[in-house]
Amino acid sequence: MPDSTSKEEVKEDNHVSNIKKAVKKDTKKAGNRKQNNNETTKKESKTKENSKRIQQEDEQIDLLMPNLKNRLQEGKNNKIDISPFVTNVEGNVYAISGLPEEFIATLFAWVSRSDKSFKDHLRQALKDQKIETYLDSFKELDERAKKFHEKWTVGYGHSSVAEHATAHIGIEKVSRLASAELALSNSFLSITEYSQRYQKPKRNEWHNPIKSNSKIHKEVEAFYNAAFDAFENLVDGVYTHLKKKFVDSAEYQDIKDDQKAVDKKLDALMKLAFEDARYVLPLAMHTQLGMTANGRAWRDSLASFNNSRHEESQQIADSIRTEISKVLPVLLKYSTPSQFQRNSQKRMETFFLCPHEKKYQLKNPDVQLLDVQSEEKAINTIIACLKQHYSNLDFRSALYLLENYTDTKMKEEVINELLLEIESHDMAPDVFKHIRYNAYFNVSEANWHQLLRHNRMTDFTASRPSPYNGFIIPPRIVNAGLRDIMKCIARKSEELYTKLLEEGFEKEAEYVVLNAHKRQIYANFSLWEAYHLINLRTSEEAQWDIRQSFEKLYEQLKAVHPLLISKAKRRS
Incomplete structure (x- = not known):
């Protein structure tokens, strides 16, 4: 069949076809451009996401926080076993053990910045390592913990995190002088010390701070031996005296046929002898x-202790730092004395340190309360605190009402009700912490060691050890007729102390001060702390020296605050 289409139509069709092709081509290009733009946008978006992810990962590295939402997909099905490290896998309260101390601190830091639990973070940390032996994983985790503590605990000063890492240290062959300095270096140390009350000291177990090639070294050593001779003579003398009294007593007649009971009593008398x-x-x-x-x-503590005048203390501080660094490698970075600490102490020594002269001393009582506020004011403070706590009335308004519109009888009733049923194991009410006391003590070094070691919340400023503040002779030594032995050693101690000062051994001289010599203490403590110390130290079990001090403190407190201190004495 002949084609009836004209050339014009063919030409037009070709034109239309070309237009369509061009449009299709342009559409394709546009599509390509759109696709390219979309890909570019996707790439940019992906780049941003990657950048954000990298930033988040950097932050997670900084904070040592695992991204639990993305990485812990198993949720409840996670089978990581944490039972070796927590005592209660399912419960809300559990003890933690078997983990490096700095890593524990890091895990607690994670918890502070995440809604996940300590156990979730521990599971993730263990899962991340993908190894069978958990403890091996902590080598890498410790490195991450170190980076965390370097930046946040050390670098930014977030020191509270460091409180979750703990180190236990044993220290042997340290002088009593250095041990007191260490105990005084920080009130947050938990200390258990060898007790000379219950463990008999041994000859030659002492620290001589003078170099062995010095003539004065031999003199110090001779004094130590003379002091130990006196100690052994007093042990024998006091024990003989106590044993004689016991054999002549009705108590002995009651138990003399029971050899175990007799031996137990004699052993107790021996301990009393070497205690004194x-x-x-x-x-x-x-x-x-x-x-x-x-x-x-x-x-x-180490920053303070390392700033001691005594070489022994400095060496012990260095040794403690070395050993603790094996378990807390980062957290002790600022544990050496700062320039301020060192130079401030030197400046104060320039002002006040004059060991060559016996200072003029007022004849003060050995225990003396200072600057005590009236009991009425103290009671108003306590009740105002209680009103704020229980009735939401602000302290100042409560105090105004108490001072102007509340009778004394009603206030006394509140205090009596507050203390009703308190027993020996109970701590005083927390509001008692708002009532503060200042006191002066002039007590033996033996007493001072107990006072320093067993207080809970007392701030002390102590004088340096010196033979110039007098000394105490224990009553049993007096009763045994042996006071001259003590006087003789006390005299030799003072003579050697003075000689050491004259020859330039000012710091070393403190080592020849006796347990009997008195040290001057200025103390600041709360009514809450007074309850703790008086309850503990006025019992029959308390050592006689510190018991006498707290009997005196109690009597003085009772004279000024009779109602507030009424339940502080040893409670049954």
């Missing part, structure tokens, strides 16, 4: 300590 005889021993005698503290407390 130790007063002639110098501060150079060795003791040993078991200590526990968190990373923050260790850091602050």
